[in-house]
Amino acid sequence: MKTLFKQREALLSILIVVMTLAVATITADFISLANLVIVYNDTAILIILALGQMLVIITRCIDLSVAANLAFTAMVVSMLNSQFPEIPVVFLLIIGALLGMCLGMINGLLVWKLGIPAIVVTLGTMSIYRGAVFLLSDGKWVNAHEMSESFIDIPRYVLLGLPLMAWLSILMIAVMYYFSRYQRTGREIFAAGNSPVAAFYCGMDVGKLQFKAFTISGLLAGLCGYLWASRYAVAYVDVAAGFELQVIAACVIGGISIMGGVGTVLGCVLGALFLGVINNALPVIGISPFWQMAISGAVIVIAVVVNTRAEQGHTRIILKKATLKAA
Amino acid sequence: MTQSTPFFSLRGICKSFPGVKALDDVQLDLYPGEVTALIGENGAGKSTLVKTVTGIYQPESGQLMLEGEPLILSSPDKAREHGITAIHQETVLFDELSVTENIFAGHYLRKGFFSTLDWPTMHKRAQQILESIDAPLSANTLLKHLSIGQRHMVAIARALSFDARVVILDEPTAALSHHETQELYAIVNKLKQAGCAILFISHKFDEIFSIADRFTVFRDGKYIDSGVISEVDESQLVKMMVGRSVDQIYPKVTVALGEEVLKAENLSHPTEFDDISFSLKRGEILGFYGLVGAGRTELMQGLFGVNELMTGRVSIEGQTVSIKSPAQAIAQGIVYVPEERQAQGAILDLPIYQNIGLPQLSKVNTNGWLSNYAEYQMADKFAHRLSVKAPNWLEKVENLSGGNQQKVVIAKWLATLPKVLILDEPTKGIDIGSKAAVHAFMSELVEQGLSVIMVSSELPEVMGMADRIIVMHEGLNVCQLNRDEFTAERIVSAATNGRQESA
Known part of the structure; x- marks a missing residue:
């Protein structure tokens, strides 16, 4: 268990629990089971997106286009639903995921084949995908009354105490854990991020691995496109505007090194949960949304400082007596 | 033991880079169960050759043959499939991954319908391989916690994990201690017995003579000669390498020493070095010798104001000065030429x-x-x-x-x-011609009244150039020798054992 919970994850878990309990001293309802389910369900989309973003960051890239990708797929599945309500929701979910995957592949190809830095590529595609939503919808909204009942209800269907959307995010966590630990591509993504040169010498194609990471990130963003449209029962141009920053923040707080190569699925999930708890707790204790942003920001800076400090701890010790002291 | 048919050979290999012909019609033969030393100055094309043989570079012309069959290595993957592997000069491995994963990265063992990675088997195999080369390591350790010598063990274990038949060792001992080097030799001998064809690249002649069976010499990207090592001696090899015999490599001039320029007292650092005192006179070259990781660089960085945690007293021309940043050091006339040039x-x-x-x-x-x-x-x-x-x-x-x-x-x-010039490994990784120029220049500088501190891991260099040598071992000043007390044995034993032996 000790090896499973690295120091950092343990610290984050404790922080999340402490924070939750602290809020509970003000509003006891906060730690009721029903409310905790709400908080988790509310964080489900962030968790799924952060899992995809994690892979991209691990390969020393960044995906700024996830929220725009989400907005585009949200609009496509919503319009499909309002035009053809007879299409089963499962198909819409698959269509959204595949569409998102294609958008992710565009990012990946630009990074892989043209060698453009990821931050530039996704800054560009972020605007393009967002613009595409406008072209597609002509600026119009798809509102709740235009959506079919099943479109809105299915993610809310409660199974064993949890809504389907929460179950879906748990499934994604499990799949990502398996992928990052027991699949060749998953391990290679970590290796390539840790040392691209060594990865090349081992016969890996670093660019192709980055492409794969973007593809997965896009797929998950597409999946979330439907989830978002259903959860908020609306689709419009500015859906999830700026949400990519929350996603990246979740990764950074969770200990995913922005320099690549370092990070765990558990850390990533905890990072997202941490933000989820803050986002849900602050309104409860009556703090304005503007403070929420400032607090999230401060937490990110602190997380980065903690990360750098942790990395400094590994410097070489030359003196024998200092080694003894350290041991 | 000499076999007549090479196992792996290259003929007429050419490789150019913009402006440089790195390899010009070179050839090389490797024999099973034998070590072939590749000898040449820096820039002779050795590294390019290694990269060509391991599929990282594609040659423009020429042919590679494995067991008499022509071979095209279009990627590092292909080289590995044919059992060709290189252990690079600076081990190219993954810091954040476990030893097991470093050994199996790129050729993970998988099982089942989903090709799930088989970690238990990989851990077991890794541990077996490490034991077979007597490397006392746990396969679960993260690579970043290992020493340079241990990393080499991992690199070798990696080579063994895919039945390597051609093993290339590119200056493997450059950063190893004496003891670690001996361990490496033992492993190389095991590889030999297993029938591997080994290419050994080194600058150190004592190593070449103790481990190699054959040699091949390159100069300026061209093949010069090859043969059996027992039939040549060092001076012949040097002649082939440089195309001329090198007589006076160290242009040491004796300069009358002036007054004390720099005095350091009780320089200490919580984890890196302890209680180091020395003085430096005008016109003097003070050598700091030690193994890699003895704390020399850290001490010099302290003098230059980079190492914040250093305590102790530094005086320049009799005045105590406070140096907390490179800017202050430069203002006081101390400058530092670092080891990591790039x-x-x-x-x-x-x-x-x-x-x-x-x-x-x-x-x-x-x-x-x-x-x-x-x-x-x-x-x-x-x-x-x-x-x-x-x-x-x-x-x-x-x-x-x-x-x-x-x-x-x-x-x-x-x-x-400046008044004091600190040179950290000034000739590391540069060719003999430029080395001589740097040495000549050091002599010229001290003649002009500058004082030089030279950190070097090359024994001939410190012995050839320094007026005085301070030997460091594990962050401590082990001994201080004047020029008339220099002997290779004394200096090396102080650096490796941390004890000063009477001559």
């Missing part, structure tokens, strides 16, 4: 003249405008003095050879008119 010494993207002018832009910044002309003039003076070889000083530093890059870094500091 990372810490020069800004590779900038032209030569801007690199030289960098530490003193204020001198060329009259009335608020930087004068490129004045900067160029200043650079011109010092670049000429060090005979930097470049078409002009507008050339980017990255386009220069290692030796010339080093000259630019030294020129940059000389332009600040």
Whole structure:
């Protein structure tokens, strides 16, 4: 268990629990089971997106286009639903995921084949995908009354105490854990991020691995496109505007090194949960949304400082007596 | 033991880079169960050859043959499939991953319908391989917690994990201690017995003579000669390498020492070095010898104000000074030419003249405008003095050879008119010709009244150039020797054992 919970994850878990309990001293309802389910369900989309973003960051890239990708797929599945309500929701979910995957592949190809830095590529595609939503919808909204009942209800269907959307995010966590630990591509993504040169010498194609990471990130963003449209029962141009920053923040707080190569699925999930708890707790204790942003920001800076400090701890010790002291 | 048919051979290999013909019609033969030493100066094309043989570079012409069959290595993957593997000079591995994963990265063992990675089996195999080479390591350890010697063990274990038949060792002992080197020899002998064809690249002749069966010499990207090691001696090999015999490599001049310039008392650091005291006179070259990781570089960085945690007293010309940053060190006349030339010494993207002018832009910044002309003039003076070889000083530093890059870094500091020049491994990774130029220049500088501190891991260099040597071991000053007390045995035993033995 000790090896499973690295120091950092343990610290984050404790922080999340402490924070939750602290809020509970003000509003006891906060730690009721029903409310905790709400908080988790509310964080489900962030968790799924952060899992995809994690892979991209691990390969020393960044995906700024996830929220725009989400907005585009949200609009496509919503319009499909309002035009053809007879299409089963499962198909819409698959269509959204595949569409998102294609958008992710565009990012990946630009990074892989043209060698453009990821931050530039996704800054560009972020605007393009967002613009595409406008072209597609002509600026119009798809509102709740235009959506079919099943479109809105299915993610809310409660199974064993949890809504389907929460179950879906748990499934994604499990799949990502398996992928990052027991699949060749998953391990290679970590290796390539840790040392691209060594990865090349081992016969890996670093660019192709980055492409794969973007593809997965896009797929998950597409999946979330439907989830978002259903959860908020609306689709419009500015859906999830700026949400990519929350996603990246979740990764950074969770200990995913922005320099690549370092990070765990558990850390990533905890990072997202941490933000989820803050986002849900602050309104409860009556703090304005503007403070929420400032607090999230401060937490990110602190997380980065903690990360750098942790990395400094590994410097070489030359003196024998200092080694003894350290041991 | 000499077999007549080579296992792996190259014929007529050519490889060019913009402006350089790195390999020009070279050949090489490796025999099963034998070690072939590849010998050549820096820039002779050894590294390019390694990369060609391991599928990282594609040659423009020529042929590779494995067991008499022509072979095309289009990627590192292909080389590995044919059992060709290299252990690179600076181990190219993954810091954040476990030993097991470093061994199996790129050829993970998988099982089942989903090709799930089989970690239990990989851990077991890794541990077996490590035991087979007597490496006392746990396969679960993260690589970043290992020493350089242990990392080499991992690299070798990796080579063994896919039944390597051709093993290339590219300067494997460069950063190893004496003990670790012996362990490496034992492993190489095991590989030999297993029938591997081994290519061993090294600058150290004692190593070549103790481990190699055959040799091949390259010079300036061309094949010069090859043969059986027992039939040649060192001076013949040196002649082949440089194309001439090298008599006077160390142009040491005896300078009358002046007054004390620098005095360091009880320099200490919580984790890196402890209680180091020494003094430096005008016109003196003080050598710091020790193994890699003995704390020499850390001490020099302390003197230069980079190492914040250093305590102790430093005086310049009798005045106690406080040096908390490089800017203060430079102001006091102490300059430091770092070991990591490319990372810490020069800004590779900038032209030569801007690199030289960098530490003193204020001198060329009259009335608020930087004068490129004045900067160029200043650079011109010092670049000429060090005979930097470049078409002009507008050339980017990255386009220069290692030796010339080093000259630019030294020129940059000389332009600040320092009192004490600290050179950290000044000739590491540069060819013999440039080495001689750097040494000659050191002599010239001390004649002009400068004092030099030279950190070096090359014994002939410190013995050849220094007036006095301080030997460090594990962060401590083990002994201090004057020039008439220098013997190789004393210095090496102090550096490796941390004890001073009576001569």
